[in-house]
Amino acid sequence: MPQTPQSDATGPRPALPAPRTPSPRDAPALKWGVIAPGGIAASFVDALHTYTGQRAVAVGSRDPARARAFAERFDIPAAHGSYAELLADRDVDIVYVASPHSGHFEQALAAIEAGRHVLVEKAFTRNAREAELLVEAARKRDVFLMEAMWTRFLPHMDVVRQVLASGMLGEVHTVTADHGQYMEHDASHRLFAPGLAGGALLDLGVYPLSFASMVLGPFASITAVGTKTATGVDGQASIVVTNASGAHGVLNTTLFARTPTTASISGSLARLEIEGDFYAPAAVRLISREGEVLDTHVPERRAGGLCYEAAEAARCVAAGRLESDLMPLAETLGVMRALDGVRRDLGVVYPGE
Template sequence: MTQSRPFVADGAAGIVLPPPRTPAPREAPALNWGVIAPGRVATEFVKALRNHTAQKVVAVGSRDAERARAFAERFDIPAAYGSYAELLRDDRVDIVYVASPHSGHFEHALRAIEAGRHVLVEKAFTRNAREAEELIEAARRRGVFLMEAMWTRFLPHIDVVRQVLDAGLLGEVHTVLADHGQAMEPAPAHRLFAPELAGGALLDLGVYPVSFASLVLGPFASVTAVGTKAFTGVDGQASIVVTTASGAHGVLNTTLFARTPTTASISGSRARLEIDGSFYGPAWVRLIGRDDRTIDRFVPEQRDGGLCYQAAEAARCVSAGRLESDLMPLAETLRIMHVLDTVRRDLGVTFPGE
């Protein structure tokens, strides 16, 4: 069980971080999963399911049959298919995890929805808000569960953050800071530099700080961005300022050009929270007073396999007959996609076919 560890400073007695309410992933009802696109992310997802949940992966589909077979052998998955269509015809599959690059999310998730499968779609949900709207409408017509796999939203330390905000421990929130930058070698063939694959920093990395700011601040009143394009024309770096109707600000950065601290903070009139890098994965949280002293800290007991929490949430929702999650509602996913569209417009970046 992940717990808060009190670390009370002078004059701060009585202000402590609450323990997370996150259910144990292994206790979630077991579903039969099919995995689309057995790449790096799918590998980490299946490892997390095997090590930390009761979920069962029963099929994997790839455009390359040999790749599917190798993945199935590695993880003892019963069925391997050389096409996504074959996987979707397997009636053992309750829910599909779409692990392809985000340029393929719309097509692959739509196929799964039309096949009557529940769907967990890797972030970023789609290339743009128009595609997101179509997926959501299709899932509602078909009556299947749909959720963005923004794994951060389901982690224990984020539940601690939610409770702190709900309890008003920080006072009035004024500023949110968050960044995510990775130093990527410039290679035209790499998907993050390929316009035809919806490359760039924003959808792959920047979605994390944008989603975090949305979680903390709620809907934005304004979104403004400046940036620098990479040599292929995709967004290489973006700095984003968001505001709320109450006057709070979020200052967010993403880049392909440098490894940044990947930290986040929430500053209020009474105290602030700091989340160590990488803030979007299982991380420490510190509650810090106005005197800059640490009042309390939360340390997650589980630092690996963080993708298990999103799978467990999906399994709980599907088993309960729910079509979306309160922790990552579809309306929230759609709002974030609209924000990302706005940022790309400010940067002058469009994808082929838009």
């Protein structure tokens, strides 16, 4: 039976485990093709080139000038003026889909049908049905497919997983997480555009929902209330999920305010607190039932966190694996179904669904 973590002069002080995450520099050197050279693609390629031995060797955009500018910025050898040209580039080992949510399904499916391994930005697709079709296609073609939920692959999340597996917290009863950013209303911005699957939920809310899924396992129920923006997408959502044992996840996301972006896991013996921003490299604190901070894990570095998902993808591909244990496709599908459930409660429907 796990013992209650507490300060005890007669015994060792409870301590957090060290992360087991391999160095991204040790991952196999895959050659990446990038679809949609926007802001997240720039962050990904910068992390890839700075912290791993992998390289982006091609970039594709519907705007040839945009592809060339991105290629020049990151010293990428090939700039393609269409996604089809990128997928025909035989130098590419794996494709990173970095477009707005509305484009994920079409572009990832095209990459899969071209026989390419694929990393798809979160949220994986607009809805669960699109996600199911991608998974079916990847399994049929025997290619690797993974959601780019970068948080899952960070070292501090390995600390969290080890603590949960150890029973150090006792029976988990409550998980909390929030992700809110203040966004000035702009009907032309992708986050406010229904046609681009905008809103807080797919861009920000996916983080707390995925975190709760990692901790609690499959959801038994999900309930949400929210507020729409003037353009009809979700501007704020407060969500309660439960698992089979009755534990609760209390989650929030918003475009209307900058929230603490923290997370916690509270059990019968102790709790973990993750500082903001919990979804990025962050400190983790183990706190006794009496409220004493027993130990703190501080990340070695806080920049370039996207390199860890690239390293995981490379290790899986090199090993001939078609999915990652850290972000299994079945769990991605579960999170997408939860996102669909929240949107149903909020009355948010994207054009073409």
